[in-house]
Amino acid sequence: MPKLIIHSPAGTFDAADRQRVAGPLTALGLDWEVLPPSPMLRSTVWTYFADYAADAVFMGDELARLPVVTLQIYVLAGGLDAAGKRRLIEGATAILDRRPDGAAVAPVYVVIHEVAEQNWGIFGKQADLTALRASAPDAPAI
Template identity: 40%
Template structure:
């Protein structure tokens, strides 16, 4: 059940393909985390796109106008081992680069931060949720 924030310059992703990118990120994230790809579990994976002006990226204290994409991926603490984290970083980087508008054909710099959130700190609609509940949801669980 990753909670993902994607920060990118405006117009990095064409609005027409952003839905496809979100769907592929969801599928890749669930697969790496070992979660079933059901309507219920998919509905617990949230992705937020935050767009900003390319002039709002600073390197060394100066605006460099860089086309950098950063992702903050929040996962259950202990839900991913080191190998899964490496695989998730590789898959997300590949997806971002495949979908990003890149007129100069230079690989888009992608920074990924994985945050391990303690199990006790996950809440959904007023209740705690566990990784085990997501790995073994009821067959008839409706999407949230």
């Protein structure tokens, strides 16, 4: 049940792009944390799009000339091993890549924030990764 915040210049993702991005990121997010893709857990993966005016995004000391994207991911500590983090970075980068033809690299940064269970509240209680992983595969959405 990661929380995902996508930062980008305004216009990088239109409404249709956002819909196309949210589904694959949700599936990838559940896979990252080895969580069942139940309706309940799918409904707890929240993706936020934060747009910034064109004059508010810089590459060094110049206005960004590419659609630079930063994905901040908040996950429960212990939910990802090193290989999982690598898959997360690779998969999310592929989903979010909006580079123009000819650009050598995808201008996507992925930042993973691991949060201890005791510091993550959900539905008025502290998070429990073990319980989430053991939850019913047909649990209804929130």
